Amino acid sequence: MKISIIVTTYNRPKALNLVLAGLARQKTTSPIEWEVLIADDGSKNDTFALIQSWQSHFPCALHHVWHEDLGFRAGAIRNRAAAQSKGDYLVFLDGDCVPMPDFLQQHAILAETAWYVAGNRILLSEAFTATLLEQPDAINIMDWSIWQWFTAKLSGKTNRAWPCLRLKIADARKKRRTRWEVVKSCNLGVWRADFIAINGFDESFSGWGHEDSDFAIRLLRLGVGIKDGRFAVPVLHLWHRENDRSKQAENWKKLEETLKSTHIEAKIGLKSLTQ
Template sequence: MPEKISVIVSTYNNPQVLEMVLRSLAAQRRRGSTAYEVVVADDGSGPDTAALIGRLRGELDYPLLHAWQADTGFRLAESRNNALLAASGDYVVFIDGDCLVLPDFIATHARLAQAGCFVAGARCYIKKRKTAAILAAPQRWWRPSRLPWFFRALLGGANRPFQLLALPDTARRHRHPGRWQKVQTCNLGVWRADIERVDGFDATYVGHGLEDSDFILRLLRAGLRRKSGRFASVVLHLWHPRPGAVQSPNVGRFQALLDSGRTLPVTGLAALRDKAAAA
């Protein structure tokens, strides 16, 4: 099991929801000796987010770090690299800043962690009306738990209710060891050494989409295997409007990766580390 987990939470100008996520991470049932920290990967939020993190540092019982970069557009890949430079865990779990976690989230990722694998967790989408109710009284929802949410989902509050059931580990967790499709960084566990092996995320991805697919494909090419966290590790994804279909330049970037045999990004962690050292 990992000695220390770094949870990297991505955010941009959404402090109310970020507070809910950070408080759900404080409601963990600790099992074993796995410690954890949380690093907020901030893609240029305004001062309200910094003020929130400063206040919560004195309230929450885990180390809370803030990795901020200037707002020059949607740069999620580089934002996560910034957070990786600040993180100190030997295992890293990535989630989005609008995903609440269950009380066994850290313990489940610690149990699922396995040498030679990354763990692709699941998510349940909370419906629009239920999300509005949560945002109207957020204190009631800081501690989401598995069984009540299973029944809420069954009654229409969220999709994929059966993902909220915790099933035993079987060989089915390794059914698709080489598949990069549908692995997303809203719930993903990776050993830090393996992240370093592929030099982190590719910071040339700007705008929405495919930076996570690029990362996963390079992990697979480096010899990692996909392990499923379905029916074990799940996040509760709050509803928000989705961007319309846009032909992103990231499509061409990802196609270039598919056409190559690369395991390293065009611009990754090493370049950011060198830039920080020269500053």
């Protein structure tokens, strides 16, 4: 199995740099074939330069997939990157979500036919995020002990303690099989075949909001259940200002239409790239 990690970004090179540093530090117990694709929603030249600076010494193939900045089009750029990927299994990650060193390994372990993985995130505070983004060795946070993480939680730097804690809870991971509300596209693992079968993300969702829920619901209709990735594939979510939510109400209406319908394929999705 080859894994393609698709990282969505937009004009936040310092955050993306930390995410790439996290991906560069992946540790596996056995060789895993993988690649990383940066799904760039129209960033400026500083993001281009950053990716180029990493490509010469990255541990796997690192590709840059870009389209013009025409507003928030995360679904469209994810579809474009997925179309260019070579993996059997796709892991979607946001460009402000720093993966732990076993992120690749744990997603490979959790991958299972007829299931997709909903990962979780540990939220970092505004002040702690600002500090990390100005430190050249910020990725050394991955070397913290369990007590350092616990102290960070007590001091308000994070909303959860012990992101390094791993639990073998195989049976419990399938108890929320249909809870589409827990699915976030910032940390999500899905088989390529299933992604193609539902025509990827629905690009008719304009601006921020609910396209990941629509995606999750259509996968469930396909017969693919949700597998809980908590205590296996957490990511550190760097603080950022709230996205423009002017389209949220409109997107919620589209999600309600999805809930009332029976369609499985995205109305505008992967197929639009070849039409």
